[in-house]
Every structure is written in C-alpha cells, then in structure tokens.
Amino acid sequence: METTTDNRGDVTVVTVGGKVDASNADAFGAALTAPMAAGTAKVVLDCAGLEYISSAGLRQILGGLKAAQAGGGELVLASVVPDVERVLKISGFSKLMRLESDTDAAVATLA
C-alpha cells in the first residue's frame, strides 16, 4: 500500500495504490486526514490503483469524510475499481459520499 499527496490549489489529491487491509489501514487513514489537519478540507482520494479494501479501510474513509465535513470541505472518491465500488455499495458507504469517474473531474467539482 502506498499513498502520495499532491496539492492543486485549495484541493488536495491523495492517491492510494495497492491493498488497504487491517495491517496498514491506520497508515492509510493518516495520509487521508493529513490535509484536513493542515487546513485543506477539500480532498480527492484517487482510487485508480486501489485493488482491495476491507472494513478497516472503510472505517478510515468514514473518518476522512467526517473530518472533511467538519473542516467545511468534502472528501470525494475518484476512479474506484468495480470490486471496491461493490463493497462501498454493500456497506452503504456509496450513499454517504460522492464517487467521480476521474480525478480531474473530481478536483473541478471542488475547486
């Protein structure tokens, strides 16, 4: 699991790749919420390389959503692969957040 962070004006793009499971979910969550802690509550999570996520990772995404909203911003997911989207639907998470088909479009909606 690797994450990178890229600032685009007042929107931060956090890119996650690999598998988020219970052994690395905390590290994923830290990367996801770092922008909010730094004062940028508009965050796009680029999930194009995210192959797998379990409840531990979903918990971190929920935390990220709450932190973004608390900061007056929003967390949007971009480029989610079909298996991950299916888990988001089953868990009811897809109703709590916006999913966009690509990162540039997601950034545009927040800027």
Added chain:
Amino acid sequence: MLPERFELREAQLEQLPDLLAFVERRCVELAPDAAVGFDLQLAVEEVFVNLVQHGYGEAVAGPVRVELSKKDGALWVTIRDEAPPFEPDSAPTPDVGAGLEERETGGLGLFLVDQLMDEVRYQPGYEGGNRLDLIKKLAPARSGGKDR
C-alpha cells in the same frame, strides 16, 4: 504443489498480508476463471481480524488454521481457532442506511462476510475452539449460469 493450509501459532495482524496472499494463490490455483479472489480475501480478512481483536483479544495471540479447497462446485474456506466460543448473533449489525452523522462501523466486517459469501457456517465450541466454513459458489462453466 502449493500448500493447502495456512497455519499460525500466534495470529497477529502483521501476518494478515501473508494470509491474504495464501487465499489469493489458492483461488488462482483452484478456480482461475472465477473472479472470487477479492471476495474470499475480504471474508477471510474480516474473520481473521475479528479473531485476533476479539476472539483472542489484545493480551493473547493464539493459533489459527486456514484451509481452502474446492468441493461440489464451490470454494470452501475452513478457519479453525482455539478461542472462546463465538456466537455470531452477539455481533452488532451495522445500519447501512444511516446518514454520516449516525453511521458507526461496529459489526461491518462480519456483515460483509455474510453479504459476500454464499454460505457461512459457524460452529462455536468445535474441538475446544471455533470452526467457521465460508462457501463461495463457482459459476457453472457453460453459458446460461446465474449473473453475478
């Protein structure tokens, strides 16, 4: 011949990636054309994490044995431990319709197991521990099978 069994004497979260790699390899070996690896890894993870965090708890690390085989047109995962008997009804059920403010995540892992597997058989107290069988049906080889 790849090992059919994954065993740990002291199950810890750090070993989760090795367990998931085992599940993924066995799925490829037993059912290369069926897209079930994702679901099986997820279900096995949730059971394993529940065992480490709640079955054994923070203070203790105990054994787990995971076997994956193909039987009757399905993949079977059998997970055995030596933890106190686990009653699945004792776990909370998440409210998947709740809004963001109300949403909690307790019980989400075992809920996902239930949703992703075709059958889940809990046997608390089995041989001094617990036994859990996860069954995932494989689509028939000929066309005309069920949609996913």
